[in-house]
Amino acid sequence: MSATSELVLAVRASKRYGDCVALRDARLEVKGGTVHAVVGENGAGKSTLLKVVYGLVRADAGELTLGGDRVDLARHGVVAAQAKGVGMVHQHGMLVPTLSLAENAALGHERLRHGLLDLAAAERELEAAASALEQPLDGGALAGALTVGEQQRAEIVMAVARARRVLILDEPTALLAPREVDRLLAMLRMIADAGCAVVLVTHKLDEVAAVADAVTVLRAGATVAELPRGTPTQDVARAMVGGEPPPPGAAPPPPAAGAPVVLAVRRPGVELEVKAGEIVGIAGIEGNGQRELVHGLAGLAPGATRDPTVAHVAEDRQLHGLVLDGTLADNVMLGRDAEVRRGWRIDRERVRALTERSLAALDVRPPAPALPARALSGGNQQKLVVARELGRPGVRAVVAAQPTRGVDIAAQAVIHDRLRAAAEAGAAVLVVSADLDELFALCHRVAVMHRGAIAGELAGDELRAPDARARLGAWMVGARVEGA
Amino acid sequence: MRRELEAAAIALLATMAAGSVLMVIAGASPLEVWGTLLAETLGDRYGAGQVLFRATPLVLTGLAVAVPLRAGLVNIGGEGQMIAAALACAVVAAAIPVATPAVLALPLALLAAAAAGGAVGAATGALRVHRGAHEVIVAILLNAIIAGVALWLGNEWLFVGDATRTATIVPGARFAELGITGSSASWSILVALGAAGAVGWIQTRSITGYRWRMIGANPEAARAGGLAVARERVVAMAAAGALAGLAGAHFVLGHKHAFEEGLGRNQGFIGIAVALLAQGRAGGILVSALVFGMLAQGGLEVAELVPKEVVDVLQAVVVLVAAATLGRRGAPGAAVSS
Secondary structure: OOOOOOEEEEEEEEEEEOOEEEEEEEEEEEEOOOEEEEEOOOOOOHHHHHHHHHOOOOOOEEEEEEOOEEEOHHHOOHHHHHHOOEEEEOOOOOOOOOOEHHHHHHOOOOOEEOOEEOHHHHHHHHHHHHHHOOOOOOOOOEHHHOOHHHHHHHHHHHHHHHOOOEEEEEOOOOOOOHHHHHHHHHHHHHHHHOOOEEEEEEOOHHHHHHHOOEEEEEEOOEEEEEEEOOOOHHHHHHHHHOOOOOOOOOOOOOOOOOOOEEEEEEEOOEEEEEEOOOEEEEEOOOOOOHHHHHHHHOOOOOOOOOOOOEEEEOOOHHHHHOOOOOEHHHHHOOOOHHHOEEOOEEOHHHHHHHHHHHHHHOOOOOOOOOOEHHHOOHHHHHHHHHHHHHOOOOOOEEEEEOOOOOOOHHHHHHHHHHHHHHHHOOOEEEEEOOOHHHHHHHOOEEEEEEOOEEEEEEEHHHHHOOOHHHHHHHHHOOOOOOOO | OHHHHHHHHHHHHHHHHHHHHHHHHOOOOHHHHHHHHHHHHOOOHHHHHHHHHHHHHHHHHHHHHHHHHHOOOOOOOHHHHHHHHHHHHHHHHHHOOOOOOHHHHHHHHHHHHHHHHHHHHHHHHHHHHHHOOOHHHHHHHHHHHHHHHHHHHHHHHHEOOOOOEEOOOOHHHOOOEOOOOOOOOEOOHHHHHHHHHHHHHHHHHEHHHHHHHHHHHOHHHHHHOOOOHHHHHHHHHHHHHHHHHHHHHHHHHHHHOOOEOOOOOOHHHHHHHHHHHOOOOHHHHHHHHHHHHHHHHHHHHOOOOOOHHHHHHHHHHHHHHHHHHHHHHOOOOHHHHO
16 A cells, blocks of 8 residues: 555535435545545445445535546446446345356356357456455356355455456445454455555444554544544544444343243254343354244244244344334334234324334434334334334343344444343343354353354353454354364 | 325326327217216216216225235235125025015125125135235136136026026115116115225224235235234235125125126226225225226217227226326335335
8 A cells, every 4th residue: 555646536425315314515535555444323324425436326416536537426327437447345245146156247247259148258257356366266156155255255356357446345244254354354455455445334443443544434424534544443433423432331140040941942953042131142154044043933934923022133124124114103013013902993192102112212213103114224223123122012032133233333332232121121132143242242152153053152251251252253164162 | 195196187187188099090079079978977967877886896896906905915806706796695685585674685695795705805815825826816717717607506506597697686685776867876885885984994093904004015024023914914805805795796786686697797807997096095996986987987978989999998098007107206016015
């Protein structure tokens, strides 16, 4: 990296969605050959700003300069952005799972030979690009057969092949295991050293500290700080939230020895018990059986019905958590309509009371009961789900899958507090998370799932020991429990 | 709501425009045709009575589409549900003692219709939720099966004399005519109004309507939230079948006083158009059934001026434009899912 490298991306943009201001003259300036982190809370406008750059979102006003050329924002689009050497890797994978990696790479950029698709060339190019980045991959492999981390590396390789100037990554580490995160960050550094500007949108400040040469902080749609490398993480966090970040909570006192077992799973490879008052974490790379475990407990298996005393914070809030076209009130009473009914009739007064109580409990913003859930930011959608589920009457157990994925620090603190409070109130809490920091902050015990089975478990002092992260990480990628 | 009213208004205006073009092509004066159509339906007591008569079953078949649509199911089985119900209704209303008073005979006959239609609807829903058979395919097949079975039952046992017609029902089971200058409009219109009122209440005020709406908008979240999606959907389809069944009862009790081959034909299908134009809302269905009733009645009145097919085409144009208008302004699929 050289500090004198030229500015390859400069953007200023404003954008409104109806009454909601997404960007108010937000600015970002990125130099070539650097890794530039863009941080901010949910709804701060990070993704929107970079989608303006990539041509996915049309700004209402602003200006964009790419590689020294002014771009007309009114005519900007994805094709134009790609032609200018901009690439973007999205938070959720965009690979077609039933196609091979080479076919995915060729999609939309098909090369013809004698009038036929030249897949061999696509495969050669992809594999060459991959080895240049020291990320060897098999172009013939089916995308759907790869792990999330492998898919993502493949997507980045594809994007880099086309992104000569600017590579944008939108929260790329949300789904990755620690070892994969390290590998990804090293790869980003290599891409930047080759001269490309790497823009990393993230919530995770330790990643920022590890890799970013510069940090731009957005808050409420505006750029509030531009910080150099080496800025203390605390200062970055303060700029993000506009004040002191909430202090991390501590795990509640462990349950008494005689506490009854509330949640129990017993099948080959998985023996799991969660006692009343206990918080147990399930770590692991996604796709190792966590989803099946959660679905079994939450009554989502085919033919099963749900136990109403088990609160379920669904991993996919837009699929299983919320009815996006329903109002906030509709969503608060989903599965809880017994509390608001009077005979066959909906008692509107009770709906109003329940909704106000629930939105206030988790500080859902804006607390407008008639608003469609779709209009909330991701973090507030998640708070809405947590409010409904943990507010269920007579909850004996909580099953929370990725409860703070894509959620900002403030909302994360609120959700963690509620999970701790549920345990203290006597519920058995199971938290499935790809984020080890979250599990360390919450849990009495953490088990690791690998290939559908529990590979190992740490509790008490072992969990607080300095090597805990390394041991859990090793189990996540298939190491055996010592002595087993 | 306002957007939907706009869409309906645009649909009607566009329909008039498209109709006018067709009329010119057919060599008629649009002004004359529309004038006749309006004069003979709204400007004339007999015509107005006939519009009410034609709108009555359309309200019911429209509701039969609207109810499951909310829960995310498409009911195109109104035709079969209606025929099964009409046959059951005619058999029951003819089998009871001749002297049965109306207070007993009418509810009994309506119940028979609702039960038979409801059973067909429930079967369609059950095949969908328990066997994964798509309700549209199932309904198409059931429509054909029921039409055939009804004819076979009739020919074998139920039709009297040489006619394809069952025995006449008892006097107590008949809906009297409203007495609008010789029109066929009967008191069965009260059944349609009552059903629309009930569906409107269910859609907006009841727990069941709320559940159907959630299930229609996101069945996965509804199931994860703890709703019995399969059961609710079967109930919605059963209710739809019962509503279509009441349309069958309208023809038997309020008009033909027997089951006849071909009775009520196509009313189940037009109900789909009625429901789509009304965006599935019960209040809107009353209006949209009147529009389709007018087109049906007016089409007969202008038959001397333009080919009948011109008016038939207009019925489809109304829906097409309504769907396109909502689709352009709202989210994809808004015309169906709202």
